């Protein structure tokens with residue numbers, strides 16, 4: 001009998017439901033991958049920003065990982081917010097034993113601009129986690145941090161994608177253009193060729209959790225065995241729809257719509 005594809009996310013929470021673990025699980029569910037999660041930090045946040053952060057004790061993160069890994073199949077996994085170096089070290093020791101595609105969303109700040117990981121963890125992420133990835137998905141500020149270079153044009157984005165693969169050993173890099181003006185354009189460099197994914201920019205402030213949703217969608221498609229290029233193509237389509245049909249909820253940057261594959265939601 002065919003097995004259901006299974007995806008795991010290792011990340012922080014968002015009680016307002018638009019980002020982090022919540023966005024990931026909703027996306028896995030929508031894209032028909034069985035969703036599992038390991039929580040690294042409990043984050044008090046909403047559409048306006050981050051109010052507080054509580055880190056789950058290290059041994060409890062480790063225990064959650066062991067509970068999943070020793071019992072459940074993992075066909076693909078992603079990491080989001082991993083707040084400090086100790087957590088990263090422990091996560092590395094566990095995930096390096098997993099034989100499945102790994103998508104890293106190198107989360108550093110929330111959509112609101114609030115920091116989500118400690119300064120010294122950024123360097124560790126670049127040195128120790130990047131070489132384990134199948135794909136890393138930085139937005140422009142994250143790609144600027146990783147490469148140490150300013151990104152102002154699409155050419156800068158392409159160079160950044162190549163730089164991250166060539167210099168830090170990421171399996172592939174998808175540099176996302178959500179923070180630039182014009183077309184919502186992303187570049188994927190897979191170590192041999194550069195692929196472009198483009199969509200019309202949607203005029204909305206409701207982009208809370210777009211990065212989480214996008215990387216979770218890529219993970220879900222990889223769990224189903226799709227090649228990377230195809231997984232990104234389908235995930236780009238999904239995140240564009242999720243933004244197109246996003247919700248004006250809360251007083252800040254509203255959440256995307258995780259059941260967007262079904263078109264505009266009927267609210268009857």
Ligand SMILES: Nc1ncnc2c1ncn2[C@@H]1O[C@H](COP(=O)(O)OP(=O)(O)OP(=O)(O)O)[C@@H](O)[C@H]1O
Pocket residue numbers: 019109110111138139140176177178179184185186199200201202203204207208209210211212214236239240243
């Ligand atoms: N207004 C928009 N219209 C269409 N696509 C968009 C828009 N904003 C972002 N995108 C797309 O959404 C995806 C996520 O990109 P973005 O650069 O916003 O990620 P992010 O900054 O990591 O997200 P987050 O807000 O969760 O931190 C990319 O494919 C990007 O091109």
Ligand SMILES: Cc1ncc(CO)c(N)n1
Pocket residue numbers: 011012013014019020021043045080081107109110111116208209210211212
């Ligand atoms: C927990 C968490 N991860 C990632 C993001 C980035 O959107 C966020 N706001 N919260």
